[in-house]
Amino acid sequence: MLRPIVALITALLLIASTAHAHQLPEQLKLGGGPALNFSCVEKHCVSLSVKCILDKGCREAIECASKCFQDWDKDTSSQKFVVQNCTSKCVFTYGEEQTYQDYMGCLTDNKCMSFPVIPRTCKAPNVKPVKQLSTKDFGGKWWVQRGYHKVYDCYPCQTTEFKQINETAWLYTPQYETYLVNNSLHLVTNQQFVMPNTAPGENISFAYHDVGLDHSETWWPLDKAADGSWIIMYYCGNTAQWNYEGSLVMSKSRILDPSAYKQIGASYKQAVGLDINDFCFTDTSSDCMNT
CATH class of the missing domain: 2.40.128.20 (Calycin beta-barrel core domain)
Structure with a gap:
């Protein structure tokens, strides 16, 4: 129940690999979704970026998620269910290999990716359990x-x-x-x-x-x-x-x-x-x- 969110950040990776060649801006945002800082990627994750693009599964995960990601602003469902369902399919189809996971870890650990906000809807502190369970x-x-x-x-x-x-x-x-x-x-x-x-x-x-x-x-x-x-x-x-x-x-x-x-x-x-x-x-x- 926790993995679909990961695929949303992959949409920009393919773009990042050609950032300098195409003189893209320092930070790129696609639709209403995550933004990728290219300088950060170049400093911390450049080798993994190249490895991801050369890896068929990692590359296909990116291409698949990017199509879902285009509908981010159009998705009015609670917690972006429609987009998350789409990207979930991408992750489980193409993104389970280590190359993909290593790249995701590098981006997030080094804060090269910023996320759009999904508002907090948690019912705490108003949850009142019926029984005292452990x-x-x-x-x-x-x-x-x-x-x-x-x-x-x-x-x-x-x-x-x-x-x-x-x-x-x-x-x-x-x-x-x-x-x-x-x-x-x-x-x-x-x-x-x-x-x-x-x-x-x-x-x-x-x-x-x-x-x-x-x-x-x-x-x-x-x-x-x-x-x-x-x-x-x-x-x-x-x-x-x-x-x-x-x-x-x-x-x-x-x-x-x-x-x-x-x-x-x-x-x-x-x-x-x-x-x-x-x-x-x-x-x-x-x-x-x-x-």
């Missing part, structure tokens, strides 16, 4: 049944697994299918994030580096079924000048009993003011995993 309550494997963020939370065949690795930390492993540019599905299995062990009632806050960007994210555990069959959460995150929010409904079984949504819907309304009818349904019917 990281331990997430332990085990879950199927994601519904999601709130239209890009990050709505992937089909989505599972999450939480394993305690020591007294202070848990390992969070999401797996999901994402659409490629040809609309075929690709199973993502290479993401893992370390989360803190929390006491009941504490928020779960953690930071991580993913495909060249530093993220800071906070989860609010909201409610859990008495029999442990489902759990719900709300999260907010940020990276650069981008802010995002989302929420997941997770169950221990592939199919959640529809009768559970009466309590889930009431809990969301009470805890964070969200309407369960605004959530997407995730497709759990795929045979992408033998579970």
Whole structure:
């Protein structure tokens, strides 16, 4: 649920590689999106820039994202969902190789890229969990049944697994299918994030580096079924000048009993003011995993 944002910054890289030859300005902004400082790229990332342009996958990721990026100013959807969905397909189709990720890391670590602002919509500090839960309550494997963020939370065949690795930390492993540019599905299995062990009632806050960007994210555990069959959460995150929010409904079984949504819907309304009818349904019917 965290990678689509990365592709938006790739649109300018191909332009950057020919900046001096074409006497482009010191800083170039395309549409309403990110701006690239060419002097910064030349100082810190010139070799990686050349390597990216010569690499077929990295180059194709740039070209693909640039087409999505042209619609930035036209996209009036909340949190730029339309553009993010488009660039997400570019990243997962072309941008998973190390060359692409190294270049993204160089640009962001050296602040060669400035981002347009996506306003903060986080419900904090008005989140009021129904139950006092901790990281331990997430332990085990879950199927994601519904999601709130239209890009990050709505992937089909989505599972999450939480394993305690020591007294202070848990390992969070999401797996999901994402659409490629040809609309075929690709199973993502290479993401893992370390989360803190929390006491009941504490928020779960953690930071991580993913495909060249530093993220800071906070989860609010909201409610859990008495029999442990489902759990719900709300999260907010940020990276650069981008802010995002989302929420997941997770169950221990592939199919959640529809009768559970009466309590889930009431809990969301009470805890964070969200309407369960605004959530997407995730497709759990795929045979992408033998579970």
